[in-house]
Amino acid sequence: MQINPLSDVLGAEIIGTDVGNLDDAAFDEVHDAFLKHHVLVFRAQDLPPEKQINFAQRFGELDIHIQKDNKYSGHEAIQILSNKKVNGKFVGSPSAGEAWHSDLSYTDIPTLCTMLYAVEIPEVGGDTEWSNMYLAYEGLSEKMKRKIDGLHARHTFNRFRNPRVEVPDVYKGKGKERYVDIAPPDAIHPVVRTHPETGRKALYISERFTIGIEELEEEEGQALLDELIAHQKQRDFIYRHKWDLRDLTIWDNRCLIHLACGGVPEGQIRHMHRTIVRGDKPY
Numbered sequence: 001m002q003i004n005p006l007s008d009v010l011g012a013e014i015i016g017t018d019v020g021n022l023d024d025a026a027f028d029e030v031h032d033a034f035l036k037h038h039v040l041v042f043r044a045q046d047l048p049p050e051k052q053i054n055f056a057q058r059f060g061e062l063d064i065h066i067q068k069d070n071k072y073s074g075h076e077a078i079q080i081l082s083n084k085k086v087n088g089k090f091v092g093s094p095s096a097g098e099a100w101h102s103d104l105s106y107t108d109i110p111t112l113c114t115m116l117y118a119v120e121i122p123e124v125g126g127d128t129e130w131s132n133m134y135l136a137y138e139g140l141s142e143k144m145k146r147k148i149d150g151l152h153a154r155h156t157f158n159r160f161r162n163p164r165v166e167v168p169d170v171y172k173g174k175g176k177e178r179y180v181d182i183a184p185p186d187a188i189h190p191v192v193r194t195h196p197e198t199g200r201k202a203l204y205i206s207e208r209f210t211i212g213i214e215e216l217e218e219e220e221g222q223a224l225l226d227e228l229i230a231h232q233k234q235r236d237f238i239y240r241h242k243w244d245l246r247d248l249t250i251w252d253n254r255c256l257i258h259l260a261c262g263g264v265p266e267g268q269i270r271h272m273h274r275t276i277v278r279g280d281k282p283y
């Protein structure tokens, strides 16, 4: 197995490996690389949905996203992210991930890892960025670390309660009720979480889902969030991935935030299959 780092801050590509054909020793090697590099890119995978599901299950229990509309027919655990339309209707979610976030942090038991498989890619745009939240935490001043250690943040799925993000047209008007109805109760998580496998500390807030700091008054909490959000999006912590067809990426949501960069021109298609694996309660 050839493992090539993709940047100084995170990410490695794995060449010459079929994810459907890993014995236990090879999987252990993959798992070690996952903890070390946080994002793995497996090149040139031939990956029908069953195979993606089987590989995801080696990392833990599959989770099912709360948005029911974008499921792959016959495979509830595969979510389609796509700007493709059939009979005038999107076949998947066209706007998922367009603000920085860690998957499902708005639930009590957020995602351990996400897998995203490139079925169709555009010539231009559609990149994904990840930012390293270990480095973001370690890059804070000692004074800031003392201030935020022990604080808790409120996370919500509901964009209408988060002035830091836009509400896409599809969720306005009639769509609003359906969208608000599926939002689970807010989740409260530590602002700094400890990674359950590495023991390292990581900043655990995001622009998309975090709306307040529990222990602080509204104004002070929002000012602190503004500062931490600006800090966590610094280019020094970020790797940007330009997709190749049939890339499979897997990333660790316990120490990263990520962003779908968009910018796909009209008439070009980006079509991806996503699976998520359930993690444990952040502490």
Ligand code: SIN
Binding pocket: 081, 096, 097, 098, 103, 114, 116, 126, 127, 128, 129, 258, 259, 260, 261, 272, 274
């Ligand atoms: C996501 O937020 O899980 C999707 C990221 C992407 O489509 O690039």
